[in-house]
Amino acid sequence: MKISYSWLKEFVNLNLSPQELASSLNQIGLMVESITAAGEDTVFEIETYANRPDTLGHLGVAREIATLLDLNLKTRNWPLKELPQTTAEMVDINILDPQLCPRYCGLVVKGVKVGPSPDWLKKRLEAVGLRPINNVVDVSNYVCFSLGQPIHTFDLSKLKGGKIKIRKARKGETIRTLEGETVELDPEMLVIADESTPVAIAGVIGGEESGITESTSDVFIESANFNPVSIRQTAKKLGLSTDASYRFERGADPNAAPAAAVMAASLLCEFGGRVSKGLLDVYPAPRKPRTVTLRLRRVNELLGLEIEPEFVVKILTGLGLKLKEQGPQVWTVEIPSFRVDLEREADLVEEVARFYGYDRIPSAITPVKSFELPADRKRDRVWRLKEVLFHHGFDEVINFSFTDPEKEQLWQTGCQPIRLQNPISAKLSILRTSLLPGLVENAVWNFNREAEGVHIFEVGNIYYWEQEETHRENLNLGILTTGLRSGRTWKETEKQTDFYVLKGAVEDICNYLGYENFSFEPVEHPFFEPGQGLRILVKNEPVGLLGLLNGNLARSYDLERPVYCAEIDLNELLRKQPRTFSFQPVPRFPGTSRDLSFLVEDSLNYQQIQQQLQKLNIPYLENFLIYDRFQGKALPPGKVSFSVRFYFRHSARTLQTEEVDRAMQEIISQLKSTLKIQLR
Amino acid sequence: MSSLLKKIDHYRQLFTEQVSRVKEAREVEELRQAFLGRKKGHLTLLFEEFKTLGPEEKKNVGQMLNELKSDIQNSLAEMEQKLKAPARVKQLEDLTLPGRQLYWGAPHPITLFQREIERIFISMGFSVEEGPEIETDYYNFEALNFPPHHPARDSWDTLYINDTLLLRTHTSPVQIRVMEKKKPPIRIIIPGKVFRRETPDPTHLPMFYQVEGLVVDRGITFAHLKGTLEYFIKALFGEKIKLRFRPSFFPFTEPSAEVDIECIVCGGQDSACRVCGGSGWKEILGAGMVDPQVFKNVNIDPEVYSGWAFGLGIDRTAMFAFQIPEIRHFYENDLRFLRQFNRR
Ligand SMILES: [Zn+2]
Secondary structure (H helix, E strand, C coil): CCEEEEHHCCCCCCCCCCCHHHHHHHHCCCCCEEEECCCCCEEEEECCCCCHHHCCCCHHHHHHHHHHHHCCCCCCCCCCCCCEEEEEHHCCEEEEECCCCEEEEEEEEEEECCCCCCCHHHHHHHHCCCCCCCCHHHHHHHHHHHHHHCCCEEEEEHHHHHHHEEEECCCCCCEECCCCCCCEECCCCEEEEEECHHHHHHEEECCCCCCCCCCCCCEEEEEEEEHHHHHHHHHHHCCCCCCHHHCCCCCHHHHHHHHHHHHHHHHHHHHEEEECCCEEEECCCCCCCEEEEEEHHHHHHHHCCCCHHHHHHHHHHHHHEEEEEEEEEEEEEEEECCCCCCCCHHHHHHHHHHHCCCCCCCCCCCCCCCCCCCCCCHHHHHHHHHHHHHHHCEEEECCCCCCCHHHHHHCCCCEEEEEECCCCCCHCCCEECCCCCHHHHHHHCCCCCCCCEEEEEEEEEEEEEECCCCCEEEEEEEEEEEEEEECCCCCCEECCCCCCHHHHHHHHHHHCCCCCCCCEECCCCCCCCEEEEEEEEEECCEEEEEECCHHHHHHHCCCCCCEEEEEEEEHHHHHHHCCCCCCCCCCCCCEEEEEEEEECCCCCHHEEEEEHHHHHCCEEEEEEEEEEECCCCCCCCCEEEEEEEEEECCCCCCCCCHHHHHHHHHHHHHHHHHCCEECC | CCHHHHHHHHHHHHHHHHHHHCCCCHHHHHHHHHCCCCCHHHHHHHHHHHHHCCCCHHHHHHHHHHHHHHHHHHHHHHHHHHHHCCCCCCCCCCCCCCCCCCCCCCHHHHHHHHHHHHHHHCCCCCCCCECCCCCEEEHHHHHCCCCCHHHHHHHHCEEEEECEEECCCCCHHHHHHHHHHCCCEEEEEEEEEEECCCCCEECCCCCCEEEEEEEEECCCCHHHHHHHHHHHHHHHHHCCCCEEEEEEEEEEEEEEEEEEEEECCCCCCCCCCCCCCCCCCCEEEEEEECCCHHHCCCCCEEEECCCEEEEHHHHHHHHHHCCCCCCCCCHCCHHHHHHHHHHH
């Protein structure tokens, strides 16, 4: 909202510099966003709030400043040159829906010479960014920006039958607005109609037909009050926001309506107008003023202050509130109708604080009366997991939660996506059902910008309909690795990433989070090339997938290099109880190891062999490590060679060679029967 | 007798001479054999001869002989130690070549900044809470005292899923969720993603991060709000940063405040400053005393309890702190941007 310094001075005598005025406005929360010199005038762009329609006119801002500086508001007189006829003889006002139009005031001004406004008026409007049109329209804007009360002017001769009906629109009715657009009205919209047709959309915009033109001579002034919600809904439906609707939807002051009508009429007298006798004021159910109880004790309790009662009385009275002492330092406060925001004691506490000055309120430490342990360790574990990934050289990314349905569809995530009702664009119209599409886009972005390798992860929600009407958001982890793992150095050649880089990171996450009971099983999934995907199981329950990205998917993003990616359901993973840490005694006696190389059928994979090895029941066998896998021409066809190192230890003494020999014999004999091994 | 003394003298000289020529451990052993050998060692023989002396002579010669023996033993031991020094290792050719460096992944700057904020509040006894990103109109607006169809909602332009579900426009609904299930005292912060129906531009995006704080207890005042936020901002931006509180409006706090900090980019010296527009101040967070209606909505008696709350945009604050000109950098995920943050 633009405020002109000269215009403010119509309401209060001020002799502050513009800078001083700005800092005063800031102190009371009318934040000055810019100060612009405009000839002799200075214009302040101030931030106004949705609950303070009273500051949408110069009077309201003047009242605030006058209260802060302890000045009086000027009273202004609006003399009228009256006609002998009464208003009621000329027009008939009929409110058909008093819920939507609580008050309607009207005056007729006859014989107005429509033409350009005088300079003083033009300057006022131009200062606040309005374009002068003609003296009648300019007067209504001047009144609106003075008092914050929108008024509308009609060409009286265009109001058929001199009738003013405030009613809901009828189905099929249309109106051509002052902006020259024909809009269709719906029966929820309030209109101003004459005998037969709508002449204005109430509180939003006037009709072209009944508007003021060069040939207008008799003007009907409307100064009314409309229901804020109704005005807002109408304006939203029509996609129209006008100075009038902006004020009415925030709640205009019903008691400003008569004064605004008189002010406008008085100004029109300057242009040859003569005003109908007696304001026509239709106000079927006058609103009673609100009262609020204010306790000084409460002011001090909420602010952490010791404030003088005299200060409270002075400030609130200055703002137009009426205080009546109810008891010691307790007041019954009558709220003026222009302050729609003041409803509770806390609202009055804010008024006191604003004028006392937030900067003068002392600072204190918020006392702690109890300590609490965090409810769960989930956040700690998520951070731990990120640390594992940082250590493995993965960078963290964050992608938008919305995505392009066309792209997402290619992934066949198997989740029913959640669609937005009012997306920013078609490409951001659904919520993601997987983190991987975003990671792949990040890879493409970076390959297009000189990256030779991309190793990234994201922790974030995916979203989907679990069933009809039941939405779900789930915390996932996505990991992607593609391209060069490390560049060439004087010591080493460059290294490509591979599947085992990804798998190692996944395994380490499980290890370092204490989920040691994990395994993998082959899976066919649309994300991956056939036969190139694994499912991750923790405690035998699936928690995620990893594999080589499906080539067709990769090509749809113009990715030529192999891409390895994983997606893990963190809700599922972190729900599991990790192994509780317990200290293991440090061995006191030396251990010993033996290597064994053997051939097995090449249909057996590492994990199957490992599982058999884990089942071995051999005394003193501490651990084993599969350290080689070999397949090739040197071996009989259909065979694969594995080498395993077995570690043995006795906790209370040094093992003897013969004991280890016997153990190895036992291992060989067990593996011969379970894995059909052939020694090499 | 004098002959024995002479011999002692002779062998001392001989030993000194020979030991000075020793270069390998093998030679030490040879010397030991030559002088101390069980059967033919020079000293062994001298001790044999010594036995033939009379008691008077023994006194004098004995001491000399023992001294020589211990000197030889010490000298040999010392020599042995010296020659045991490690075998010579291969020399490095160019120590100025770079070492083998490890690449550590970079945390996203939002994560980094969020953790920094969490750390400060955790040190003040706050705990961290989270809540859903898909919310209902009730938690996102109504319970926070936004009347239906009120223009106050315009500043929280919303992405809707259907008539009741929406993407939360702020982290404040978590305040309601926490207060519904927990009795005061409450002392929490709530970080998380929020969504607005904003067309992307250099300072606006449809998704960003916020952190919310809430304290509820008996006797909580606006002064507590000020003291805590002042400490927080100083912990984040340094002891010297200037800040100001000014009145504002939020439906869920009363009184409401906004906090500005001085522009660290221009210090108020540049009237065309891209960051503060020349005002010298940068708006950083919104705050206030919890509105009594909000307390009523969660069955907390506003006559008994009071509280303060604040909300801050993590992205905007990180932009300001790191002087990042455009918010979209955070979500483009360009590695040349992201990787700068593993140096922090
Ligand atoms: Zn600046």
